[in-house]
């Protein structure tokens with residue numbers, strides 16, 4: 001039974017960051033002292049960008065998802081000027097900042113994040129939800145280094161023809177979206193490949209290089225990318241099997257989770273660890 005919330009239920013803390021249409025603050029619910037992230041969106045901004053439908057969709061979709069790697073949306077409320085989303089607090093912030101700080105992640109760390117992403121994508125695809133905006137800026141880290149997919153502002157129910165007004169980076173768009181074709185959940189498989197490449201190398205494969213975005217489109221449409229030598233053969237194989245122009249040729253999520261590069265970096269399962277201590 002969803003509670004009715006109001007701003008005076010919370011003590012508002014420091015600003016955590018900002019995105020399209022608003023900012024996010026750390027906040028504490030007064031009676032429980034539970035820490036949340038309060039996303040504050042300006043209604044006038046939403047209307048100006050006719051993004052209110054997108055927000056309704058974000059709330060409907062994210063409120064109904066329950067997965068360890070999907071940021072929880074606990075509730076929402078509004079006053080005359082703002083809409084407030086009560087979100088799970090991810091204590092280590094944006095994956096993007098951690099990537100920038102260390103240029104690129106190790107294969108083990110990247111493999112674990114990709115496995116977590118694949119788990120979350122498998123879960124939302126079973127509900128015929130596609131995220132459509134998988135990129136490091138939308139991924140957060142909690143205290144246990146668990147990845148959390150945030151910002152379902154672009155998610156829709158598959159299949160979709162909806163024109164994505166191209167704001168922000170184009171790096172993650174698959175060929176079928178660059179060519180405005182009908183698209184389905186397989187676009188998230190492409191983005192998973194782009195993400196894997198970017199976490200391992202520090203750059204996106206079709207980087208919007210200096211010579212403008214139409215070259216990016218051309219390179220995406222022709223799937224033109226090179227993988228640096230330091231990337232292992234297994235990782236190269238996974239990236240290549242996701243960055244397939246034909247959506248039907250992309251490695252399905254269940255096969256991503258069974259890929260050698262994913263299996264070899266996983267934490268040993270608890271069963272093995274407990275039986276081992278007797279030998």
Ligand SMILES: CC[C@@H](NC(=O)c1cc2[nH]nc(NC(=O)c3ccc(N4CCN(C)CC4)cc3)c2s1)c1ccccc1
Pocket residue numbers: 016017018019020021022023024037039087088089090091092093094137138139140150151
């Ligand atoms: C992904 C963008 C999206 N963000 C959310 O929804 C967000 C939801 C949500 N939950 N928890 C968050 N945590 C943080 O943002 C955060 C940032 C820095 C932190 N620091 C830890 C200590 N360190 C030393 C410095 C950094 C900790 C937490 C965010 S962002 C958004 C979209 C529209 C408007 C606002 C925000």
